[in-house]
Amino acid sequence: MNIDFMSNRIYALVASAFLFVVSVVSLLAMNLNWGLDFTGGVLVEVGFEEAADADDIRVLVEDAGYQNAQVQNIGSERDIVIRVPPVAGVDQSVVGDEVYAMLAQNYSGTELLKSDYVGPAVGQDLTQQGALALLIALLLVMVYIMFRFTGKFALGAVFALVHDIVIVAGVFSIMRWTFNLPELAALLAVIGYSLNDTIVVSDRIRENFRAVRRGTAMDVINYSLNQTLGRTLVTSLTTLLVLVALLIAGGEQLFGFAIALTIGVIVGTYSSIYIAASSLLLLGIKSQELALPEKEGAPTTR
């Protein structure tokens, strides 16, 4: 296999830029569809004996004094999820109990599947913690790569990571998928995954820059990408295989998590080639920068 990745990089960059801008615009215009974990509020999931009509239940819930409650079927037509926005003057921690008790009175054989209440303070704390975690993760990664490689590699890696996170978040924003704690965890896992890819590629680029003194930087990078392509594809494929398993078997509870990772793995694989590697060219990497320091001596391999 010998693909000239870098000559086509302009198309890739245009495509990336387009996706990135669309994502940013969507995030700015519509924000994420933040879930209960971050906004706070009340969510009740109830299982019914027979198919339950969301409209009938909405009327009941509204009659009970909870206006603007969202009622919809989830998973199967016998399962209903009810989201109750905060009502002024009501202690929210009892709303879930009351809604369920009311439904249990009106329907026989109901079952409480899930009831969540998250106070506004908890949600705010989580939002802050989440943002902080993303920043710290990016910063630490940058410092580590700077230490192990060079500043240009670190910049390339961080470009790639920001690219990945923004696009995954952008897709969530455009699709209006709920963004909850597991999705935040998935986003951080995407950082981990994409980074893994980027480092493997960078490692090979560095190695080849050191071993090969001939050829342009573009040749070396192209060659390195081809060498690692097999591994990159196999690893992405196996990870996608297990994610497909999660999407099939995981059900409603893991859907957001699995889909965020799926998008993240695809985008992350692509970005380690086109964003991380072409950033190196953009930043004007030279083989002299990667010369082995004296004390490390000869190459480590026997």
Next chain:
Amino acid sequence: MADSRFVGQNIFGTQSTSRSKTHYPRWRYALSLLVIVVACVYALPNLFSPDYAIQIQTDHAKNNKGEPFEIGDSFIGQVVDFLEKNDLGVKEQEKLENGTLLRFHTEVERDQAKGALETRLNPTGTDRQFVVALNLADTTPSWLQKIGGRPMALGLDLAGGIHFVLEVDIDTAIQNQLVDESEKVLDRLRDARIRYLPGQDIVKDQTMIIEFADIETRDRALETLGEFYGLPNYEMSSTQASGNPAVQMSFASARLTEMEDLAIDQNLEGLRNRVNELNVSEPLVQRLGQNRIVVDLPGIQDSSEAKRILDKFATLEFRLVAGPEDNPRPAEVEQFEYENRMYDVYKEVIVEGKNVINAVAARDENGLPTVNFTLDRPGGDRMHDITKDNIGEPMAILFIELKPIVSTELIDGEVVETTRIETDRRLISVAGIREALSYNSRISELDASEAKELALLLRAGALAAPMRIVEERTVGASLGEENINRGFMAVVIGFALVLAFMLAYYKVFGLVANLALIFNLIIVIAVMSSIGATLTLPGIAGMVLTVGMAVDANVLIFSRIREELKVSKPWAAIPAGYDRAFRTILDANLTTLFVALILLFIGSGPIAGFAVTLSIGIVTSMFTAIFVSRGIVHLIYGRPNVERVWI
């Protein structure tokens, strides 16, 4: 751009010519084997499906002589006989530290037994004496248990149950403490005959401000108080308030931290006592961050019952009542109504709720409901000293209930919750002191339900600071079961897909990678079981993801070997592939581990569950790829005369 151009110049590939390099150190085989065997042993407990069981514990039960009742062999024998009479066979019984565990053959039998035992041991209308909790009993063989083997605990999202996060209102606790202190401060000033200007609210916003008529008095006050109050506990300074010279006092930061920790610790203790009232076999009560407390109640579905018990915040005070001949100063007493009469009750507290060690609802010799309670040493001594000097005088019991009233408001579209503490104080008993009381006393003239509630509140202990629920998550048992099945399916499907792919793509080496992958999963499960990590749905997702990613190290190695094979013989190419991939694997995994650890530190709940499995998976996958898979490959292809490898 041909491959050969670069590979030909590859300075590493052609170096591996020495035959001694085909040697693979014995200690690596030994280590791999040891780790795998140990992992298999510690993963084993997860294969034994648990028994349906009931756990019975004494909950302040007393024998006929009023001594604490202990569950012994004869009691257990009686219980088993009783159940057998009801056609409910006990599979196995076991004595616990202060209770017993009964195992049953089926879930149905167990549930019937629970109902029968509940009515038998805790007849209606009396105070509950036994905790009868449903449980899933570990069936790990005893030899495994002896070496620390245990199955993974299931999180609430898998087992079903309620998760609460309570926020402790430390500010109120501090304010209350300062109000208490202010009384003592004023006492000292009175003792020293220093006149202060009477004010309505001396304590405001966690600061005490005492005003004086002139600067000279203020300075005398500062000097007097300085002997008792100062750093490191108090900060004291002179100031001006409403035009008067004043002394300003507040707690110093070291004291504040100490009080905060103390308040949280006391609330943890109080909550643990309360949770014990809830028939839960393995509750979890622990501090979360600065001022929050997590309460996990597996197996419970009825959250309103749980809330009723957790939310209650009440205490008692025993105080003397001013008799007709007493002439108390108005500042010394407060007025309370009791049975349509007003009483002057002294402000001085003899004994508080926190001095109560134990309390039970019972009946006195006339069959009337009472609460018998036991005081701790300081409480008992004080009760004795004061009652012996006041025989014939009336004593009152003041019941103080603090209710957090939460109200929600929408301010600029943001939801803001405010808590106000409503204090309800009322007399629940006024009775003449007939004799000197001591450690054991009783409260009579109650009705039965009052007695029961009071006993519960007394033994549950006073909470140091009011709390309110800021997060609550209930997972129904059926959803939990569904989550387990789904998680299990996801692991099986994901695993099967990856194994099949690896075998097809890398042939013999794929088989090696698959073996390493299976060992990896076993080691992850073993580590999680033995460190007592809790398995949650996101944790399972992490495990599935680890399977996908653990392949990576092997893939890195194999693609290196394939490259090396183009320029050298297998016996040289294989070790070279492993060695050269090692650095990349290390770099790539270390950075991923960083991210996983960050997740672990920031995250609670679902994030933590995911981060734990991911971190463990990263470390174990490195180990299996570098040690185990290499060992197996060496066993197959380690001989120098191998000409072809299936990769």
